[in-house]
Amino acid sequence: MNAPNPGQALNYQLLRLGALLQLEQRARAASRHELEFLIVNETAGIVAYQQAALWQNPAAGGAPLILSGVATPDEGGPYYLWLDRVCAAIGRGADAHQSHGVNAADLPEALAREWPEWFPANAMWCPLTWRDGVLVGGLLLGRTDPWNDGERQLLDALAGTYAQSLLLHQRLRETGFWRRLPAKRRPLAIAAAVLLLAALLPVRESVLAPAEIVPIDPAPVRAPFDGVVGGLRVAPNQTVHVGEPLVSLDRTQLQTRLAVTQKALDMAREEYSDTSQQAMSDDKAKGRLAMLVSKVAQEQAELAYDQDMLTRADITAPSDGIAVFDDSSEWVGKPVALGERIMMVASPTHTQLQIEVPAASVVSFKPGSEVVFFSNLSPDEPVYGKLVFASYSSTLTADGVMSYAFRAALAPGVTPRLGLKGTAKIYGPRRVLALWLLRRPLAVLREWVSV
Missing domain, CATH: 3.30.450.40 (GAF domain)
Structure with missing residues (x-):
């Protein structure tokens, strides 16, 4: 081998x-x-x-x-x-x-x-x-x-x-x-991860809305009867005291009516006096006495009413405070109806914040939510407060926008001027940022799909 x-x-x-x-x-x-x-x-x-x-x-x-x-x-x-x-x-x-x-x-x-x-x-x-x-x-x-x-x-x-x-x-x-991901796509992956983390970040819900400093429990000054404003005795924001004259209604018609009523009362009394003398010898005249007594009483009541109306033509301050209204020239000669408000008397230190939130922007805020007010005069000096009231229904504001009314109590010791306007920010509970940003699109989508 x-x-x-x-x-x-x-x-x-x-x-x-x-x-x-x-x-x-x-x-x-x-x-x-x-x-x-x-x-x-x-x-x-x-x-x-x-x-x-x-x-x-x-x-x-x-x-x-x-x-x-x-x-x-x-x-x-x-x-x-x-x-x-x-x-x-x-x-x-x-x-x-x-x-x-x-x-x-x-x-x-x-x-x-x-x-x-x-x-x-x-x-x-x-x-x-x-x-x-x-x-x-x-x-x-x-x-x-x-x-x-x-x-x-x-x-x-x-x-x-x-x-x-x-x-x-x-x-x-x-x-x-990460290692299998191409180098060109890594920046996009980082950006997507950052956006995802940011979308999941919890943020506080907030709403910006126009606001105004308004009084708490103001005393309204209303017209006691239908008439015409003759003049205003005070200037806007003037300090007033209880019983001080504020508004004078035109007296011309009241004085004329009072004079007519007084004349009618004098005539009724004279007729009653003449009939009383005739009643001593005339039974027919004696029967008219009761009717004349009633007529005199009626004329006296009408006279007392006209005198009271003439007295009420001068409207006085119901409490101490300041007179809150816009302009005297707008009221002089203006007809007013019974119960129509002419002005308010309010305390300058007893104030609150009135916020008008549009119905399209409103979210659920609980009493006690934080409120920050930025006035138009000094936006760099915000005023803080707590939400105390939220209306259940919306109303039409002067700007023609359906809005919900919110009121906030200001921090102790803070007394902004009445009528001061600005912007208020209401803070709500914390929510995921993505849901907060998409709340309006989701609301529109829900309307479209009828959910």
Whole structure:
């Protein structure tokens, strides 16, 4: 028998080494699924085997068992379940970190009984370990021929590359989104994350609305009867006291009526006097006395009423305070109806904030909500208060806008001038910024979809 040619053996070893280097290069460049397929199938180009199974340690973030020769194994099949238990048992063994031959005698009895049915007699366990001693997984190869030391050395050389590649993919899977993201899209991802965080930021609801300083419980000055304003005795914002004359209604018609009533009373009295004298001798005249007495009483009542109306033509201050109205020239000569308000008498120190919030901007505010008032005269000096009243229905304001009325009590010691106007800001509860910004679009959308 001829001896083997040393040159042919050397060429065979060089080809094998080249294939090993090429396989390691492919393993480093492969994706996760390509790498798993390569380990159980392409390793046959280096060492011959009939069956292969790649087991990945669950403690190191492993994946399901990978089998050679099939694209998608039946994870519920008996062969898969048996082989998975075999690999797990070897991985827990004392020699799990070293490559060694495996046979049925090395396994628990329950697994050893099924070995001849499912796997070749000669098996090789090739551990996939990393330099920190972590068992990434293991490659179980099976064939009918025994294994030699040269093949074991080749598998040990491949095992380091396989372990490194598998561990790299596991780390990328854990923190791989950012690394897999192209560099050009990272600024967009950062901007989207910032916008998302900002949208979830809780902010306080707030509404801006026109506001005015108004008195608390003012005393209205109203017309006591239908008439015409003859003159105003006070100027706007003048200090007044109880009983001080404020408004004088025109007396011409009242004086004329009083004179007519007085004349009618005098005539009724004279007629009663003449009839009384005739009644002494005339029974018919005597019967008229009762009627004349009633007539005199009626005229006296009308005279008293006219005198009272003439007295009430001078309207006096109902309380101490200041006279609140706009302009005297607007009232002089103006006809007024019974109960029509001409002015108010209010305390200059007993004030509150009146806020008119448009119905389209109103949100639910509870009593006690914080209010900040920025006056038109000094917007750099805000005044603070607490909400004390919110109307249940909207009304039409002077600007023609349907609005809800809110009132706020000002902080103690703060007494802005009556009639001072500006802008008020009402603060509500905290809500997510996105919901606060989208409250109006959502309201319109709800109207469209009738929800």
